Amino acid sequence: MVRKILFIVCALFILFVGCKREHGAVEPNLPPWIEIKQPPANDSIVSDTTIGPYFALQTITWNAGDDDGYPVLYKYRYITHHLYRGDSLIQDWIETEECEALVAFESSDTLNLQKFEVMAKDNRGDWSTSAVRFYYTKKVERPETEIISPNEGDTLLFLSYTTERYHGVRLTFTGNDTLNEEGEIVGFSYRVDEGEWSSFRVDTSTYVRPTLFEPPFERIHTIEVKSKNNANVEDDTPAQVHVSLIVPSFGSSILLVDETKDGTGGPERPTDEDVDAFYRNILLGHTFDEWDYKTQGFPGRTRIGDYRLIIWHSDDTGYEFNNHAGIIGDYLMVGGNLWLSGWGILSTFSPDVNVEYSVGDFVYDYLQIKSSVLNTSNDFKGGIWGEGDSVLTDTTKLYRFHYMGLPSIRVIKGRTGWTKPLVSFISSSSDTAYQGKPCGVIYKGTTYSTVLLDFPLYYMKEDGAGRVCGQILEYFGE
Template structure:
């Protein structure tokens, strides 16, 4: 029984196999071949009108269709025929997903014939064999003219090996003119190195790594403008500058802006003033501003400390015109002492006291003065100053008899009291003479009249009065404390 069942089962499997083979052989049939891909078609809008004469900056619109699929992208190019020159410029095909493009057509001839082609590409990679064509003329496109505003040719500037919070690099300001278009971009490079750096702004800040080594020496900056027709100024604007990396290998430079005479009572010669300051500070060098002007950066950058005095009674000291010079020195890491009669007024001509200074002003940002007032110009109220933060008390030099006469009457006129900014320390407070009226005393008595700022990049000491009139012995103690703080 069992053997019969096994035999039947075997016959069953063989029958199934034979049936499968029969079906595989007898039931095959042929299929219809796939239709060939139909290539896409491209159209271009009728703007600009064929044969028009227009400027070189042209927007062209196009479209594509595909009867058995869909359009995935486009290719376009143009050929420019220079009708006067007689030569031709052929651009490469450009692939895009867009259906319009604003193109700055090459138009360097007086009249240029433009032949534009665009073709659609379908989902199987098929390209329109007959691209859509747009033909028109363009007039000559003029290149922009680039100029550099600053720095000036052969200007000397400080440079540091790395940027700081205060010194961010060499600032270059530039501009351009374009007679038939609009400048959209500027490129610059330094010392002929590398590719052009492009930006839309009209100012660039060049960091030390952009200059060829050594940093100290002569360097050349080039700037070019590019307009909205894609034309780049073929003649870059250039400026040569002289950079100096400060060495600070000397201690003290004094710039003497004190004008001896009627406005400096008691001092009739330059030798008297020089003697006073030499005794106090023992400078490496003294420069007379009126005879020698300002020292170049390669000289200034050798001194750790600049002491500038304008100790004559005048409200328009030249130091007010030299803010950029002082800013450069401070940003480079210099230290500054300012002494002067009405020296704050020199930085804010025309302003009346009391005055408050904006945060971005030179007085506030660099000298750390946020406000100031000035004592009366007749019957001087200032008799002495009380020292603070380690500074000695100081009194007027009674040997200078001229300050006992009109308009001083034993006290200094036109002394500034100062509202100090952040991170400053008051080092002297105004003390009135005994005969000062209560009204004046209420405004000026014990108010700050000298301040000190010790910062991360530069240090400042500002006096609101001329130290030339301080008792020499007390002034010497004061000078020793200044040098202790700054050197």
């Protein structure tokens, strides 16, 4: 009986233990494993003199696995030992799902020993032990930055708000990382008046928003730009310029800028007094101030910002306007207006017979003209405008061999949809290639308006010139 009872007890024990193993046993988790792949061929772990240390920017890759699961996450960090200075820096752990990392090792000492370690986490939440590799890195020099524009001490026309065409102060810059053999610039950042630095961006030009300038605006402001290289090292001596801002008042009506040379008098050599008297007559009844470019130079941003309209004329074939086109462009962007006229004045931008203008050219950006062609014959008799009115050449002011009309007048071949014909070419010859083509155009925009006459008004008959002048000023609201 006793044997029977013992047999039953043993059988039940074996059955109980066996069932528990089958349904409730949990095998211990095996942690994942990880190893760092071999470094590039210039590994200098053994000696930093025979092969040379690494550049600070390196891609580190690793392999990982798990015998009873799979890796789901990795984390890495590095510790920098500055071998000359004798101190160390410990970086924070960074998590990633990738099996590689682009690491810019901190390398501010002449020679740096980097301890890189990486760990793997498996699908059960356990971490591996660290895989470790050592790298020597050489010192990373700081990049250098240069501001191209504006220039130191520039005075800039400024609005405290943006418009359709005005986006702020135009800032262009560049940088170099020539002190680092494998280095390159990867971004630029800027700030105004010691404010917050902008985020780094790869572009080498930007508009500094008006909101970054603190009032009062009409004072000296400091703009700084710094660069960063591919080893994540920033320029610690940012480039800077000091600029003065001028908020245009547009309180006065017209500034008449005369670029015509002072001649000896007679045909095609008018004196300064002759030209001044002519423009005073055709502008009779309008309020304007005169500025002689030949004796006074360029009027400057401060002065032009006082006027709603600039009339710039050059009644001979030498021009300086193109030297100041950038400033005039700034004036237009803040709401000024321009009337530009002269003897083939478009040739100041290019003397070629056939010219195509593109984005970045003053003629395209501000006059809204795409192309022009030069008429080399002396057959410009005048122009038609409005409802058939005309402005005709005054041949008494020309050399005798120009009796048929003026030479070197351009016609507008292509223009944007916002630019309209204003004055059309009248030919005195049988050549119809230029007949009826626009030699004067008007652009009326929401921010500014421009008029271009590619012929010299001084050599037109005064009555017709006065009428066309009155019509143009009406367009400008003056």
